[in-house]
Amino acid sequence: MLSPVWAGTRAAELTSDTAFAQAMLDVEVAWCTAQVKFGTAPESITAAVAAAGDIDDYDLVAIANQTPNGANALIPLLAAMRDKVAATNADAAAYVHRGATSQDIIDTALMLLTARVGEHALGHLKTSVRQLTDLAAAHANTVMIGRSLDQHAQPISFGYRVSQWIEALGSAGQHFETTLGNLPLQWGGAVGTSTWWVDYFRAEQPENDPMSLVNRQRELLAEELGLFPASVWHANRIPVTTVAQAAFQMVAAAAKLANDVLTAVQAEHAELAEPTAPGRGGSSAMPHKNNPVLSIRLKSAAQVAAGDLNTLHTGVIANTAERADGGWHTEWAALRDLLRTTGAVTEILAELTGGLEVFPEAMRRNLDIHGNYLMLGRITQWLGPVIEAHGGMSEGTGKQFVQTTCQQAIANGDDLAETLVANLPEGLVSVDAVNKVLDPSGYMGGAATIVAEVNSRYRKWSI
Helix, strand or coil: CCCCCCCCCHHHHHCCHHHHHHHHHHHHHHHHHHHHHHCCCCHHHHHHHHHCCCHHHCCHHHHHHHHHHHCCCHHHHHHHHHHHHHHHCCCHHHHCCCCCCHHHHHHHHHHHHHHHHHHHHHHHHHHHHHHHHHHHHHCCCCEEEEEECCEEEEEEEHHHHHHHHHHHHHHHHHHHHHHHCCCECCCCCCCCCCHHHHHHHHHHCCCCCHHHHHHHHHHHHHHHHCCECCCCCCCCCHHHHHHHHHHHHHHHHHHHHHHHHHHHCCCCCCCEECCCCCCCCCCCCCCCCCCCHHHHHHHHHHHHHHHHHHHHHHHHHCCCCCCCCCHHHHHHHHHHHHHHHHHHHHHHHHHHHHHCEECHHHHHHHHHHHHHHHHHHHHHHHHHHHHHHHCCCCCCHHHHHHHHHHHHHHHHCCCHHHHHHHCCCCCCCCHHHHHHHHCHHHCCCCHHHHHHHHHHHHHHHHC
């Protein structure tokens, strides 16, 4: 009830306690499967282990209540799993978790959770980018006022602003996609040296290099789980921060978009409107309001995610020796919360970008607030040198003449183009030429070109 960012989202389901516990069971089952495939466990254990792999058959409340005793949730879950396996096949229980340690299971389960919610998040992010490329193309030449330091600056196109959203979201998404493709398996036993298995293979196959056999069996486990068979990272927490930072980049990019929307939907601007839905955006005290709750949720999510990222960094700083006394434990909830927030953000974002309403008339109205003052720099830059070259004025005086003439015309409410032409040598410039320079739609630089370039970079990726 206190987390409107992710409440009711699919991301919440994918990162729930149930989902995490299921991921730990999945790792244990996959490890037994890898042993069978490698020939270090009999095939007869398969059915009993598989039958114990459904989290719905466990009492999660009881397991959670026992978690403080060992300072991690795997210990009571593993005990319950072994009991279930033994009830079906007494011999099979000995192969569950064999040679592994709690950190192997928990770290790997978190990577598995990352893969599952990450795939979900990436799909929604690509949908958003695809929708935004359509929006940018449609408004590549829709003129509006650019804002710098919260003040009116120079004209841009709305499509250009959208292209900057795309650039941020697309680059963050591509980075996250690369990260997902390299999520590492964690598997090294008590202190990461695979001692149990080295001793096992040294005794069973003395003619072979034991670590070579260990690594080959680990590769089978990685293949079962769809993870990368990386080196042991018990004491190296960079894989965790890599995931966290990649996820946060997507959240931060979404927050930038949300901030722009929150400004644009204000009544005094009215340039955009969020998609509506029954029961959404109402106020308990002010029935005239339609609150931009999608953007509010995105902005809130980024602030929460920043705290989770900071917590993860703090945990990494506390890392010591072969397993941190508290730092490692700090990572679990923070990473899960960050992943949950990221997944929820992409769901919200896809809805927002798919139904964002654009009001070009309001954009033009806001642009016209300053009248021709907005174009004073451009007309001076263009006409000053012309006057100096053909009107006999010294360098610099032409620009000053144009600026003074324009300011007087604007102050008097006179037509700027006609006033300028009347005060210049006959035939030097025409009223039409001046009006063309004063048209803000011609003063957007390479906005349309930038839109096309950004779209070309990310449209294909988002499909």
